Amino acid sequence: MKAISTSGDGLKTKDSNVTSKGNQKGTVTIEGGNVSIYASCDGIDSAYNVDVLGGELNIYTNKYSQYTEGVISDTTTVNYIKVKSSYYSTSYRYAFYFYNSDSDYAWVDASYYTSATDRGRPGSSSSTYYYYKLERPSSYGYFVLYRFTASQTENSTTTYNAKTSSASVNTSMDMFSITSVSSSLITGDWATYTAPSQGGPGQGGPGQGGPGGMEEGNTDKLDYSTKGIKASNKINIVAGTVYINSFDDSLHANSDVLLDNGSYGTGNVNISGGTVTLLSNDDGAHADGVLTASGGTIRVERCYEGLEGLQVLCSGANIYIVSSDDGINSTSTTSEGGIIISDGTLYVYAGGDGIDSNSTVSYKGIIISGGKSIIISNGP
Structure with missing residues (x-):
């Protein structure tokens, strides 16, 4: 399957309600086959979860999609x-x-x-x-x-x-x-900045600024979004082959979106299997909540920051990161955050910090208890 959007999102769900039979709406599931998505804005924008259970998924957003009508310039002063x-x-x-x-x-x-x-x-x-x-x-x-x-x-x-x-x-x-x-x-x-409007969708984006705008649950609601996979609750990658070349974050899960079912998203990203290759001008994978890499192979070949979350748990995946800034970053400034590496293989070549935790608790900020890690930092 090939999905092409010249001025908006590739695949999108809007409803995260629970049906009368107790079924959760809004999840995008990739079970198999070959799926290629070319989008000016987000490749996949899910109102709830994104589950990749198998198959081959390729996503290209904005300037990396050959079909985009409005391309963001990557040089600015x-x-x-x-x-x-x-x-x-x-x-x-x-x-x-x-x-x-x-x-x-x-x-x-x-x-x-x-x-x-x-x-x-x-x-x-x-x-x-x-x-x-x-x-x-x-x-x-x-x-x-x-x-x-x-x-x-x-x-x-x-x-x-x-x-x-x-x-x-x-x-x-x-x-x-x-x-x-x-x-x-x-x-x-x-x-990416676009001229904000008062109470309406973000202006200035491809296709007159509608996709990814304020009424659609974006975390940066005044700016249109060019992420690879974005979910208002959780991203789960269990198996298959995933390749994303995105202008903004390749994987992004939100925790500050009020879902239609009355709760807020968890903001978690879970990668337990498969082969995941990410190229991004911002984060390779970003979780507002917990980012867990427990299996499979994760290659972040271009990014500003590689893996970022409130808490980052590496417990069995083979991870390779090349970043212009931090390789792995924990955003939490409290004791609930931190980075824990307990198993797997980790290779980081970073222009900034190799591993960076903002936790205020020194003995819980970064814990390495197992696996094999090589961290190279060229940062200041």
Whole structure:
């Protein structure tokens, strides 16, 4: 089977209700055969789960699909910062510290640009986002994003309100979306900016911006999405051969989408078998919840970050990652997160950190108790 979408998603489900007979709607299941998906936006966008049980699945999104009518440019010097209202204050200002070394660096202040409100799904509350804009110098490979208070008028690497960890610049994406601020640590992810609309679908995307827009449960609801496989609850890969070449995350599971059945998604990604090859300009596989790799072979051949989740568990898979930033990243800043490697084979060649845990509990942040691991880091 071949599915071609020149200006939207390849395969999409919208209803995650439970039927009168107790059956869950909204799951996309690949049981066998040969399935190729060419999409301008998401390859598969599921309202509930995506289950790959066998067969051969090939997915190409946006510039990697030969049929796309609107292609995102992967070279840009204009960057944006997206801040949710809960982290926004007129007392804060933002500045990027771009650098190659201690003696080769540049400070770039971000200026306030615009705001937009997402009304959300029926029955859910609205969210307001604030955007900042800056010109990114093209000659630097690494960055730290700093937040300063109104009294901190000078840019400084020692006096600040909060900052991100050092990371590689993602030249394929043009917006850094702040997802949390805990104590003095800012965490976030790269995305693609499109001009936001007030309460409607994200504008500026292929095909007039409809697919992947706000009314359809996107985690970055103001930006159209170009992921390989996206699920509002869970992604399960049990067997088969999966190849994804995507502009955004190759695998992405959400936990902040209110499902039609009244619950929120788990945001888990489970890979227990098969051969999975991922090429992405952002994350190879991202789980808002737990990412588990318990079997099969996982090859992340191009990515910004390889495997990312609130918690990452490697318990038997053969994993190979080449990343421009972190190879494996745990996003949690509390004791519930961390990275546990108990079995399998792990090879990481990273431009940033090989393995990075943001957990505040030092003895639980990263645990390696078994398997074979080779970690090579070229990061700062």
